[in-house]
Amino acid sequence: MRFLKHVAPALLMPLAGCASVQSIRNTHGPASERIASLSWLMTITFLIVTVLMWALLAVAAKRRRGSLAEHMPIDIGGGQAWIAIGGLAVPLIILTVVFVLGLQLLADFPIHGMHGGMMHGGMSDKMLADAPKPDIRIVGHQWWWEVQYLNGPLEGQFTTANEIHIPTHRAINIELESGDVMHSFWVPALHGKVDLIPGHPNFLRVEASDTGNFQGQCAEFCGAQHAHMRIFVVAQDPAAYDAWVEAQRRPGAQPTTQEALLGQQLFLSGPCAMCHQVRGTLAGGHVAPDLTHIGSRQYIASNSFPNNDAYLEAWITHAQSLKPGAKMPNLTQFDGVQLRSLVAYLRQLQ
Ligand code: CUA
Numbered sequence: 371m372r373f374l375k376h377v378a379p380a381l382l383m384p385l386a387g388c389a390s391v392q393s394i395r396n397t398h399g400p401a402s403e404r405i406a407s408l409s410w411l412m413t414i415t416f417l418i419v420t421v422l423m424w425a426l427l428a429v430a431a432k433r434r435r436g437s438l439a440e441h442m443p444i445d446i447g448g449g450q451a452w453i454a455i456g457g458l459a460v461p462l463i464i465l466t467v468v469f470v471l472g473l474q475l476l477a478d479f480p481i482h483g484m485h486g487g488m489m490h491g492g493m494s495d496k497m498l499a500d501a502p503k504p505d506i507r508i509v510g511h512q513w514w515w516e517v518q519y520l521n522g523p524l525e526g527q528f529t530t531a532n533e534i535h536i537p538t539h540r541a542i543n544i545e546l547e548s549g550d551v552m553h554s555f556w557v558p559a560l561h562g563k564v565d566l567i568p569g570h571p572n573f574l575r576v577e578a579s580d581t582g583n584f585q586g587q588c589a590e591f592c593g594a595q596h597a598h599m600r601i602f603v604v605a606q607d608p609a610a611y612d613a614w615v616e617a618q619r620r621p622g623a624q625p626t627t628q629e630a631l632l633g634q635q636l637f638l639s640g641p642c643a644m645c646h647q648v649r650g651t652l653a654g655g656h657v658a659p660d661l662t663h664i665g666s667r668q669y670i671a672s673n674s675f676p677n678n679d680a681y682l683e684a685w686i687t688h689a690q691s692l693k694p695g696a697k698m699p700n701l702t703q704f705d706g707v708q709l710r711s712l713v714a715y716l717r718q719l720q
Contacts, residue, residue: 391559391585398559398580398605401479405562408471415464426456481564481574504545504573506534510553510566510588513595513696514659514672519615528618528649531659533667535604537611538578546572551593557586557603565590578605585673594695600673621650622662622719633715636708641701648719658697665719671696682713 397403509516518529536542546555548566556563560576578584586601606614625631634651637643643653649662664670667677671693675681684691686709689698704712 392587394558396559398582398584399561399577400579401475401561401576402559403579404475404479408468408475411471412468415468419460419464479561479575481562481572502543502573502575504543506536506542507545507547508534508555508566509547509549510555510592510599511549512551512593513588513599513693515599515601516549516659519618526615526619528662529647529660530618530663532600532669532672533602533604535606535611535614536576536578537608538581538605540608541575541577544574544576546574552590553588553592553599554590555586555601556589557584557601559584559586560603563589578603581605581607581610583668595693598672598674598693598696600669602669602673617666617720618663622648623665624650625715625718627714627718629711629714630718631715632708633711633713636704636712637715640703641699642712645697661716661719663719665717671698679710679713679717682716683709686712 394402394406394409397406503520505519505521507518507520509518515532515534516529517531517534518527520527544555546564546566548568550568552568553566554563555566555574557576559582560578561574564572564574566572582605584603584605586603588596588599588601590596592599604614625634637648638652643651643655645655645658646661647654647656649660653661664677669675670677670681670685671689674693675685685698686701686704688700689696690700
């Protein structure tokens with residue numbers, strides 16, 4: 371009884387993953403729906419085979435009476451048939467069916483984006499030339515996501531970070547690159563995992579069938595803060611998406627309050643501007659997330675903490691406590707008034 375009380379919760383723990391917002395069962399796009407059906411098929415087949423195996427084992431254990439010699443003459447012929455069917459034919463059929471369905475899925479929802487092509491270990495120059503023009507380029511960094519919107523004319527392109535907006539019911543071609551080590555882009559509600567490999571761009575085509583906020587996670591261990599490299603996708607109806615794009619194209623808002631104005635001065639004259647960009651100001655750093663519209667984002671630190679005054683203050687002064695090892699240093703030189711001004715400036719960058 372005590373054993374059950376203590377061990378049963380542990381055994382049930384893996385099931386907790388099934389109910390999460392990041393579950394592959396929680397699908398919001400055609401690609402993820404197909405992945406989920408295929409995984410159901412594989413799970414059910416696996417359960418049937420397992421139950422059958424244990425049943426046969428139980429029968430064998432029950433029948434095994436007397437000496438080996440007694441059973442030899444009867445068993446040997448039937449035994450060979452069992453091995454041929456159960457050990458060769460059945461696995462061959464199951465694996466072939468699953469393999470073909472997997473290839474079909476990759477052809478319909480290309481991960482490398484070439485003319486309905488299938489997943490490929492590496493892309494040749496020709497494949498790269500044939501790949502569709504990306505709408506979005508995502509660059510993985512330790513430990514955040516740079517998001518470049520490439521659709522439309524050059525002057526309409528813009529860069530943001532960590533919060534990825536897409537319109538619903540439109541196939542979006544995403545080019546995935548890495549700025550340092552290997553990462554993996556995974557938003558289970560939309561598609562499978564794709565690696566971001568230094569010097570080797572990969573492609574992913576996603577489509578959202580519903581509006582909503584979809585969470586994801588870097589799925590390749592990439593250093594100490596790999597777990598804090600979260601992904602946040604906002605799927606909007608096309609009109610709302612277009613409005614968002616319009617707003618993102620604008621330069622950073624000019625402060626209208628005294629407090630925010632002081633914050634802007636501190637931002638531009640202090641260390642912030644060396645790493646971060648705010649379009650329309652002299653802050654032109656490119657090694658850290660673009661902050662032109664930081665005020666419009668729901669989270670900070672690669673979607674690890676809510677974007678509010680308290681967390682922004684904590685992030686500026688104690689980034690190394692919130693995300694040890696991140697390239698953002700602890701900026702402890704600001705007094706209370708300065709810190710609140712900086713946060714006021716960032717918050718009004720809508
Ligand atoms: Cu990036 Cu793990």
